[in-house]
Amino acid sequence: MIRFLLNEKLVTIKDAPADLTVLNYLRERLKMTGTKEGCASGDCGACTVVLAELSGLEASGLHYRAINSCVTFLSALHGKQLITIEHLASGKNQLHPVQQAMIDHHGSQCGFCTPGFVMSTFALYHSADSVSRDDVVHSLSGNLCRCTGYRPIIDAALDSCNQEAKDQFITNEKHTVEQLSKLAGQTDAGTQGILMPTTSKEMAEALSQHPDSRLVAGSTDLALEVTQQLSSINTLISVAAMTEMKKVSVNEHELSIGAACPINDISAIFLQYFPSLSEIVERFASLPIRNQATLGGNIANASPIGDMPPVLIALQAKVILDKGDNQRTVPLSDFFTGYKQTVLEQGEWVHSIVIPLSSANTQIRAYKISKRNEDDISAVCAVFSLTTENNKVTAIHSGFGGVAATPTRCDQLRDLVGRNWADADTMALGQQALIDVFTPIDDVRASAEYRKNMLGNLWHRFWLETHTQESMIPVRVDSVLEGAAHA
């Protein structure tokens, strides 16, 4: 069975369709209509709810996580507290500080997106005692508003989230933690249609007994098959209880990340070792998606436009594939075999990702071109990793998305090894190689020609950013945000 707290109430679900989304569970089954459906694809945030869960080993409290209920299956609720908009006010005239600030700043117009914004802001309210405008933007990047232009919403979030967090959720925290702790020890997790194995052995068994089942982690992509293509999934095997797939470890050579780790949970440690990649991590979908979507999922679904595979290919990452009785290691660049095709065999799954740490004289940059900065899919993603010694290129690795049927790399750039990186000819040679190697296609996001041009120009940008230490010219629109005109 699946057991969770719906606001304060313990709910036990013994039987429900495996592919029932949390949004439809709330709206259709419970008639709790405060949570809205705007797109049913995780793109607008009108359906945002918050999951509170035990913080983990060292911390004793609760961790609050905003998620898109429209692309979340019930299995994700197990052992957690699901908080919905109806539960925020503590009494008839006692609005939550986040709600009150939205009113005071005139943050709602048509009001349809408002419950989602309030829930995302509520999660932020519980995440830090002081937040900046950038924090607000990152936290609300998955919530679309068509009426206000966002300014009053930003003001409302800054106002409420910079107050000391003091609400009934904090007052009740001890009690909630106790209740969730009891659920955590429960052994009969899952239902007939939702399997929740806890070990590799159980996972392998589940996969062999249910060959038609689907493996689910964050569900942010899989759920679209249900909500958009209207297909049914009768059996889901969830990785939610696979603790070994949620481990992160690091030694002096490599960083190992369990495939079931949500992107947001590993971003801090990832950026600790690869600080220059913060932009690509922050621009990976939206925070509610990063709160659910896992690194393993982003790799295993083998989309040509996923954001992490180009990064990981450039970092020469390897994936550990598990089958229960044996594991094998495959370089990520060999993992993808075609459009949405991988080397994964029947009964095999991505267990973890191993990323070699880079040396001090390696410079890494990841660039993403899209129509919108926040929560958009790359027209082109280009990642470069360059190692030099006294300006001489000693190694060069790359990863690309959006320019071929799979995430890929450009081996021809290795021909630059031995050349002087400060030399403009080196840049030009690499640029020509990139333009010659790829034959991207036209689609809704960009033309083939533009993609080709971007391969060359993002390389040019990389060179501008890395070939000299002196008086670097601005090469990013963000870098001159408060530029010359406001000096």
Add this chain to the structure above:
Amino acid sequence: MRKLIDIPANTASYQADKKSKKHESAIRQVGGGARYVDDIPEPANLMHGAIGISQCAAGKITHIDLTKVKESEGVIDVILAEDVPGHIDIAPVFDGDPVLAHHEIKFHGQAVFAVLADSVTNARKAALKALIEVDEATPVLTVAEAKDKHSTVRPPHYMSMGNVDEALARAEFVVSDSVSVCGQEHLYLEGQVSMAIPEEEDRMFVYTSSQHPSEVQKLVAEVLDTSLNKVVVDMRRMGGGFGGKETQAAQWACIAALLASRNQCAVKVRLPRQQDMIVTGKRHPFENSYTMGFSAEGVIAGVSHSINGNCGHSPDLSDAIVDRAMFHADNCYFLNNCDIAGHRLKTNQVSHTAYRGFGGPQGMIMAEAVMDKIARTTGLDPLTVRKRNLYSNENGSVTPYGMDIEHHLVADLIAQLEQSSDYWQRRKAIAEFNKTSPVIKKGLALTPIKFGISFTAKHLNQAGALLHIYTDGSIQINHGGTEMGQGLHTKIAQVVAHEFGVDMDVIEVTSTRTDKVPNTSPTAASSGSDLNGKAAQNACLIVKQRLAEFYVLEVLKQAADVIENVTFEQGHIVLDDNKMPFVELVQQAYFGRVSLSASGFYKTPKIHYNRETGKGRPFFYFAYGASVSEVSVDTLTGEHKVDRVDILHDVGASLNPAIDIGQIEGGFIQGMGWLTTEELKWDDSGKLMSNNLATYKIPAIGDTPRIFNVDLYDRANEEDTIYHSKAVGEPPFMLAMSVWCAIKDAISSIADYGIDPKLDTPATPERVFNAIQQMKGQQQ
């Protein structure tokens, strides 16, 4: 009523009239308690409708096989056009919009049949199972093809002033250019939805998310072949409209009503997002061009505009939309001599429709294109050129359609903004920056707007309201306008509270219902508070007169000639030293058998337009504004960012500054989306490719400029509008033209501002990059 409720001890609860009242639904909106149509508790016998749509753009339907649809799980009924008992055509003005495709497919995604099932999912799954055979024809997909084939939905319209040929012959410079002006998906967060509930015999009750309940009522009656008085439409609030629920909401209400009537059960039709984006009309894309002559001083001698709207497959509202584009091709500038031709092209696309600005933006952008072109040709600063061409007593004050501009606000408004935004200092700093920055270029632009307020279809400029005062002193007001987030109900409640001198808390604005106020106009053309505010005020005035008469004659026993001195303030009726709490007055009036209910009516004065001559006064007044945008453009990729925006906007004497600023900021960002990230793409077969939120990108929170200064221009409307306020819904949308012009400014810096970049819209990174490449090519 035998006994009235007790009057509370403290009746002096009236608070000072703070104008920036919160949105009337704000508390319910932030708590999830504000009900939209899909949130209304469902009737016990509710079933769900879904539509099946065409997979090609043009042709004759030869066969429809619904066998598998009917066999699908949970299916109750399936209907085709032939099953409609009344009118099949539900077009708003001119014929052409069948409720379900009738013999012919006119666009990719046209609704062909509707299915009723026991759940949303079963209905939607069943709708995918039909086999629709079509003898396909070659679709017309672009304005150019439509022009070649003389494919139009309505005849062209022309406006003319002076003699353009002579003016061009004598002008120092003559240049021609074109701009491809993009369409736009409304992307209201709440998708299209209706719920129809059959009532006794052939009566029908409909909940809908519509800007035009009266039209939904009429069309539901027509498809059901019944009379209007048997159909009631209720509309409490929309989760956004923006024009996309002016005509586009009716089809789903009609389909729900048809299925409900046939099966005698309640029916809800709610479109999934992707289908919503495919099957509903959008902002019209336009392909516009001009030839103009001007002097070395940058003053226009004459211009000939060709305005070409892509109307899609049917007229819908396109006649008025292309007219409005023509009415705004001058923007704030005196054109001296001009010809404006407006063409309404018919293509095999969804029928394009109303969208905030209603064609105005697509015409107005041409005026700004013209200004930039003059600046780049003469070497003058674009702001200097704009100022030199403004309507004024010196330049000229007559529009191409013969309307005299009586009040020249915009020069002063620009002057104030120029100063507050520090335009010239920043202009200098940006020029310096660009000299030393080879990759990132900055751009700056100030653009004004002038937007005509009134429906150009004269008869729509009327409104009604229904006022009830109850014996506890609480007041209900109902009016013909609809609430879509713009704060109309809040403003109406403020009007009523102000008229009676009572607190906002005692005013309840009820859902818009066709059985309360009949024959209403759509809430559109920014007219909501202008029309309904006046109608509500008129209803108040009627009851106030009765109450004043009663108070003077029956309570004070004074002579009738002092009635006009009675006032309503701070929760009391007041005459000289006499005063009585409002609640007590109401109760006494009830016992005195005074009617405490009235309906108010309003029609806009002064307006007229002769379509034969292309002359008249189509607008009661104009709303003005101006904005300054500063952008950074990456010349390697075409990526750009809006760094700072300053806006000064004219709302007359604001009814509610917080709500008005909300409209200005929201309109600006929506306009910025239209001109930058929001790209509609159709493939070669006419299928919409940008059909979901993953492929169609509206502005997100990070797109809001970090520096965003918005101020209201302090001046009451000269015309007698409600408390001398001005309409605010649409005009600020066009302030975003400054973003487009600033991007062009940044690009033109590459050629030392000597070449006007060719930048069609939306200015996506790819288009900006191409414009940069083109400019670099021209330089060499």
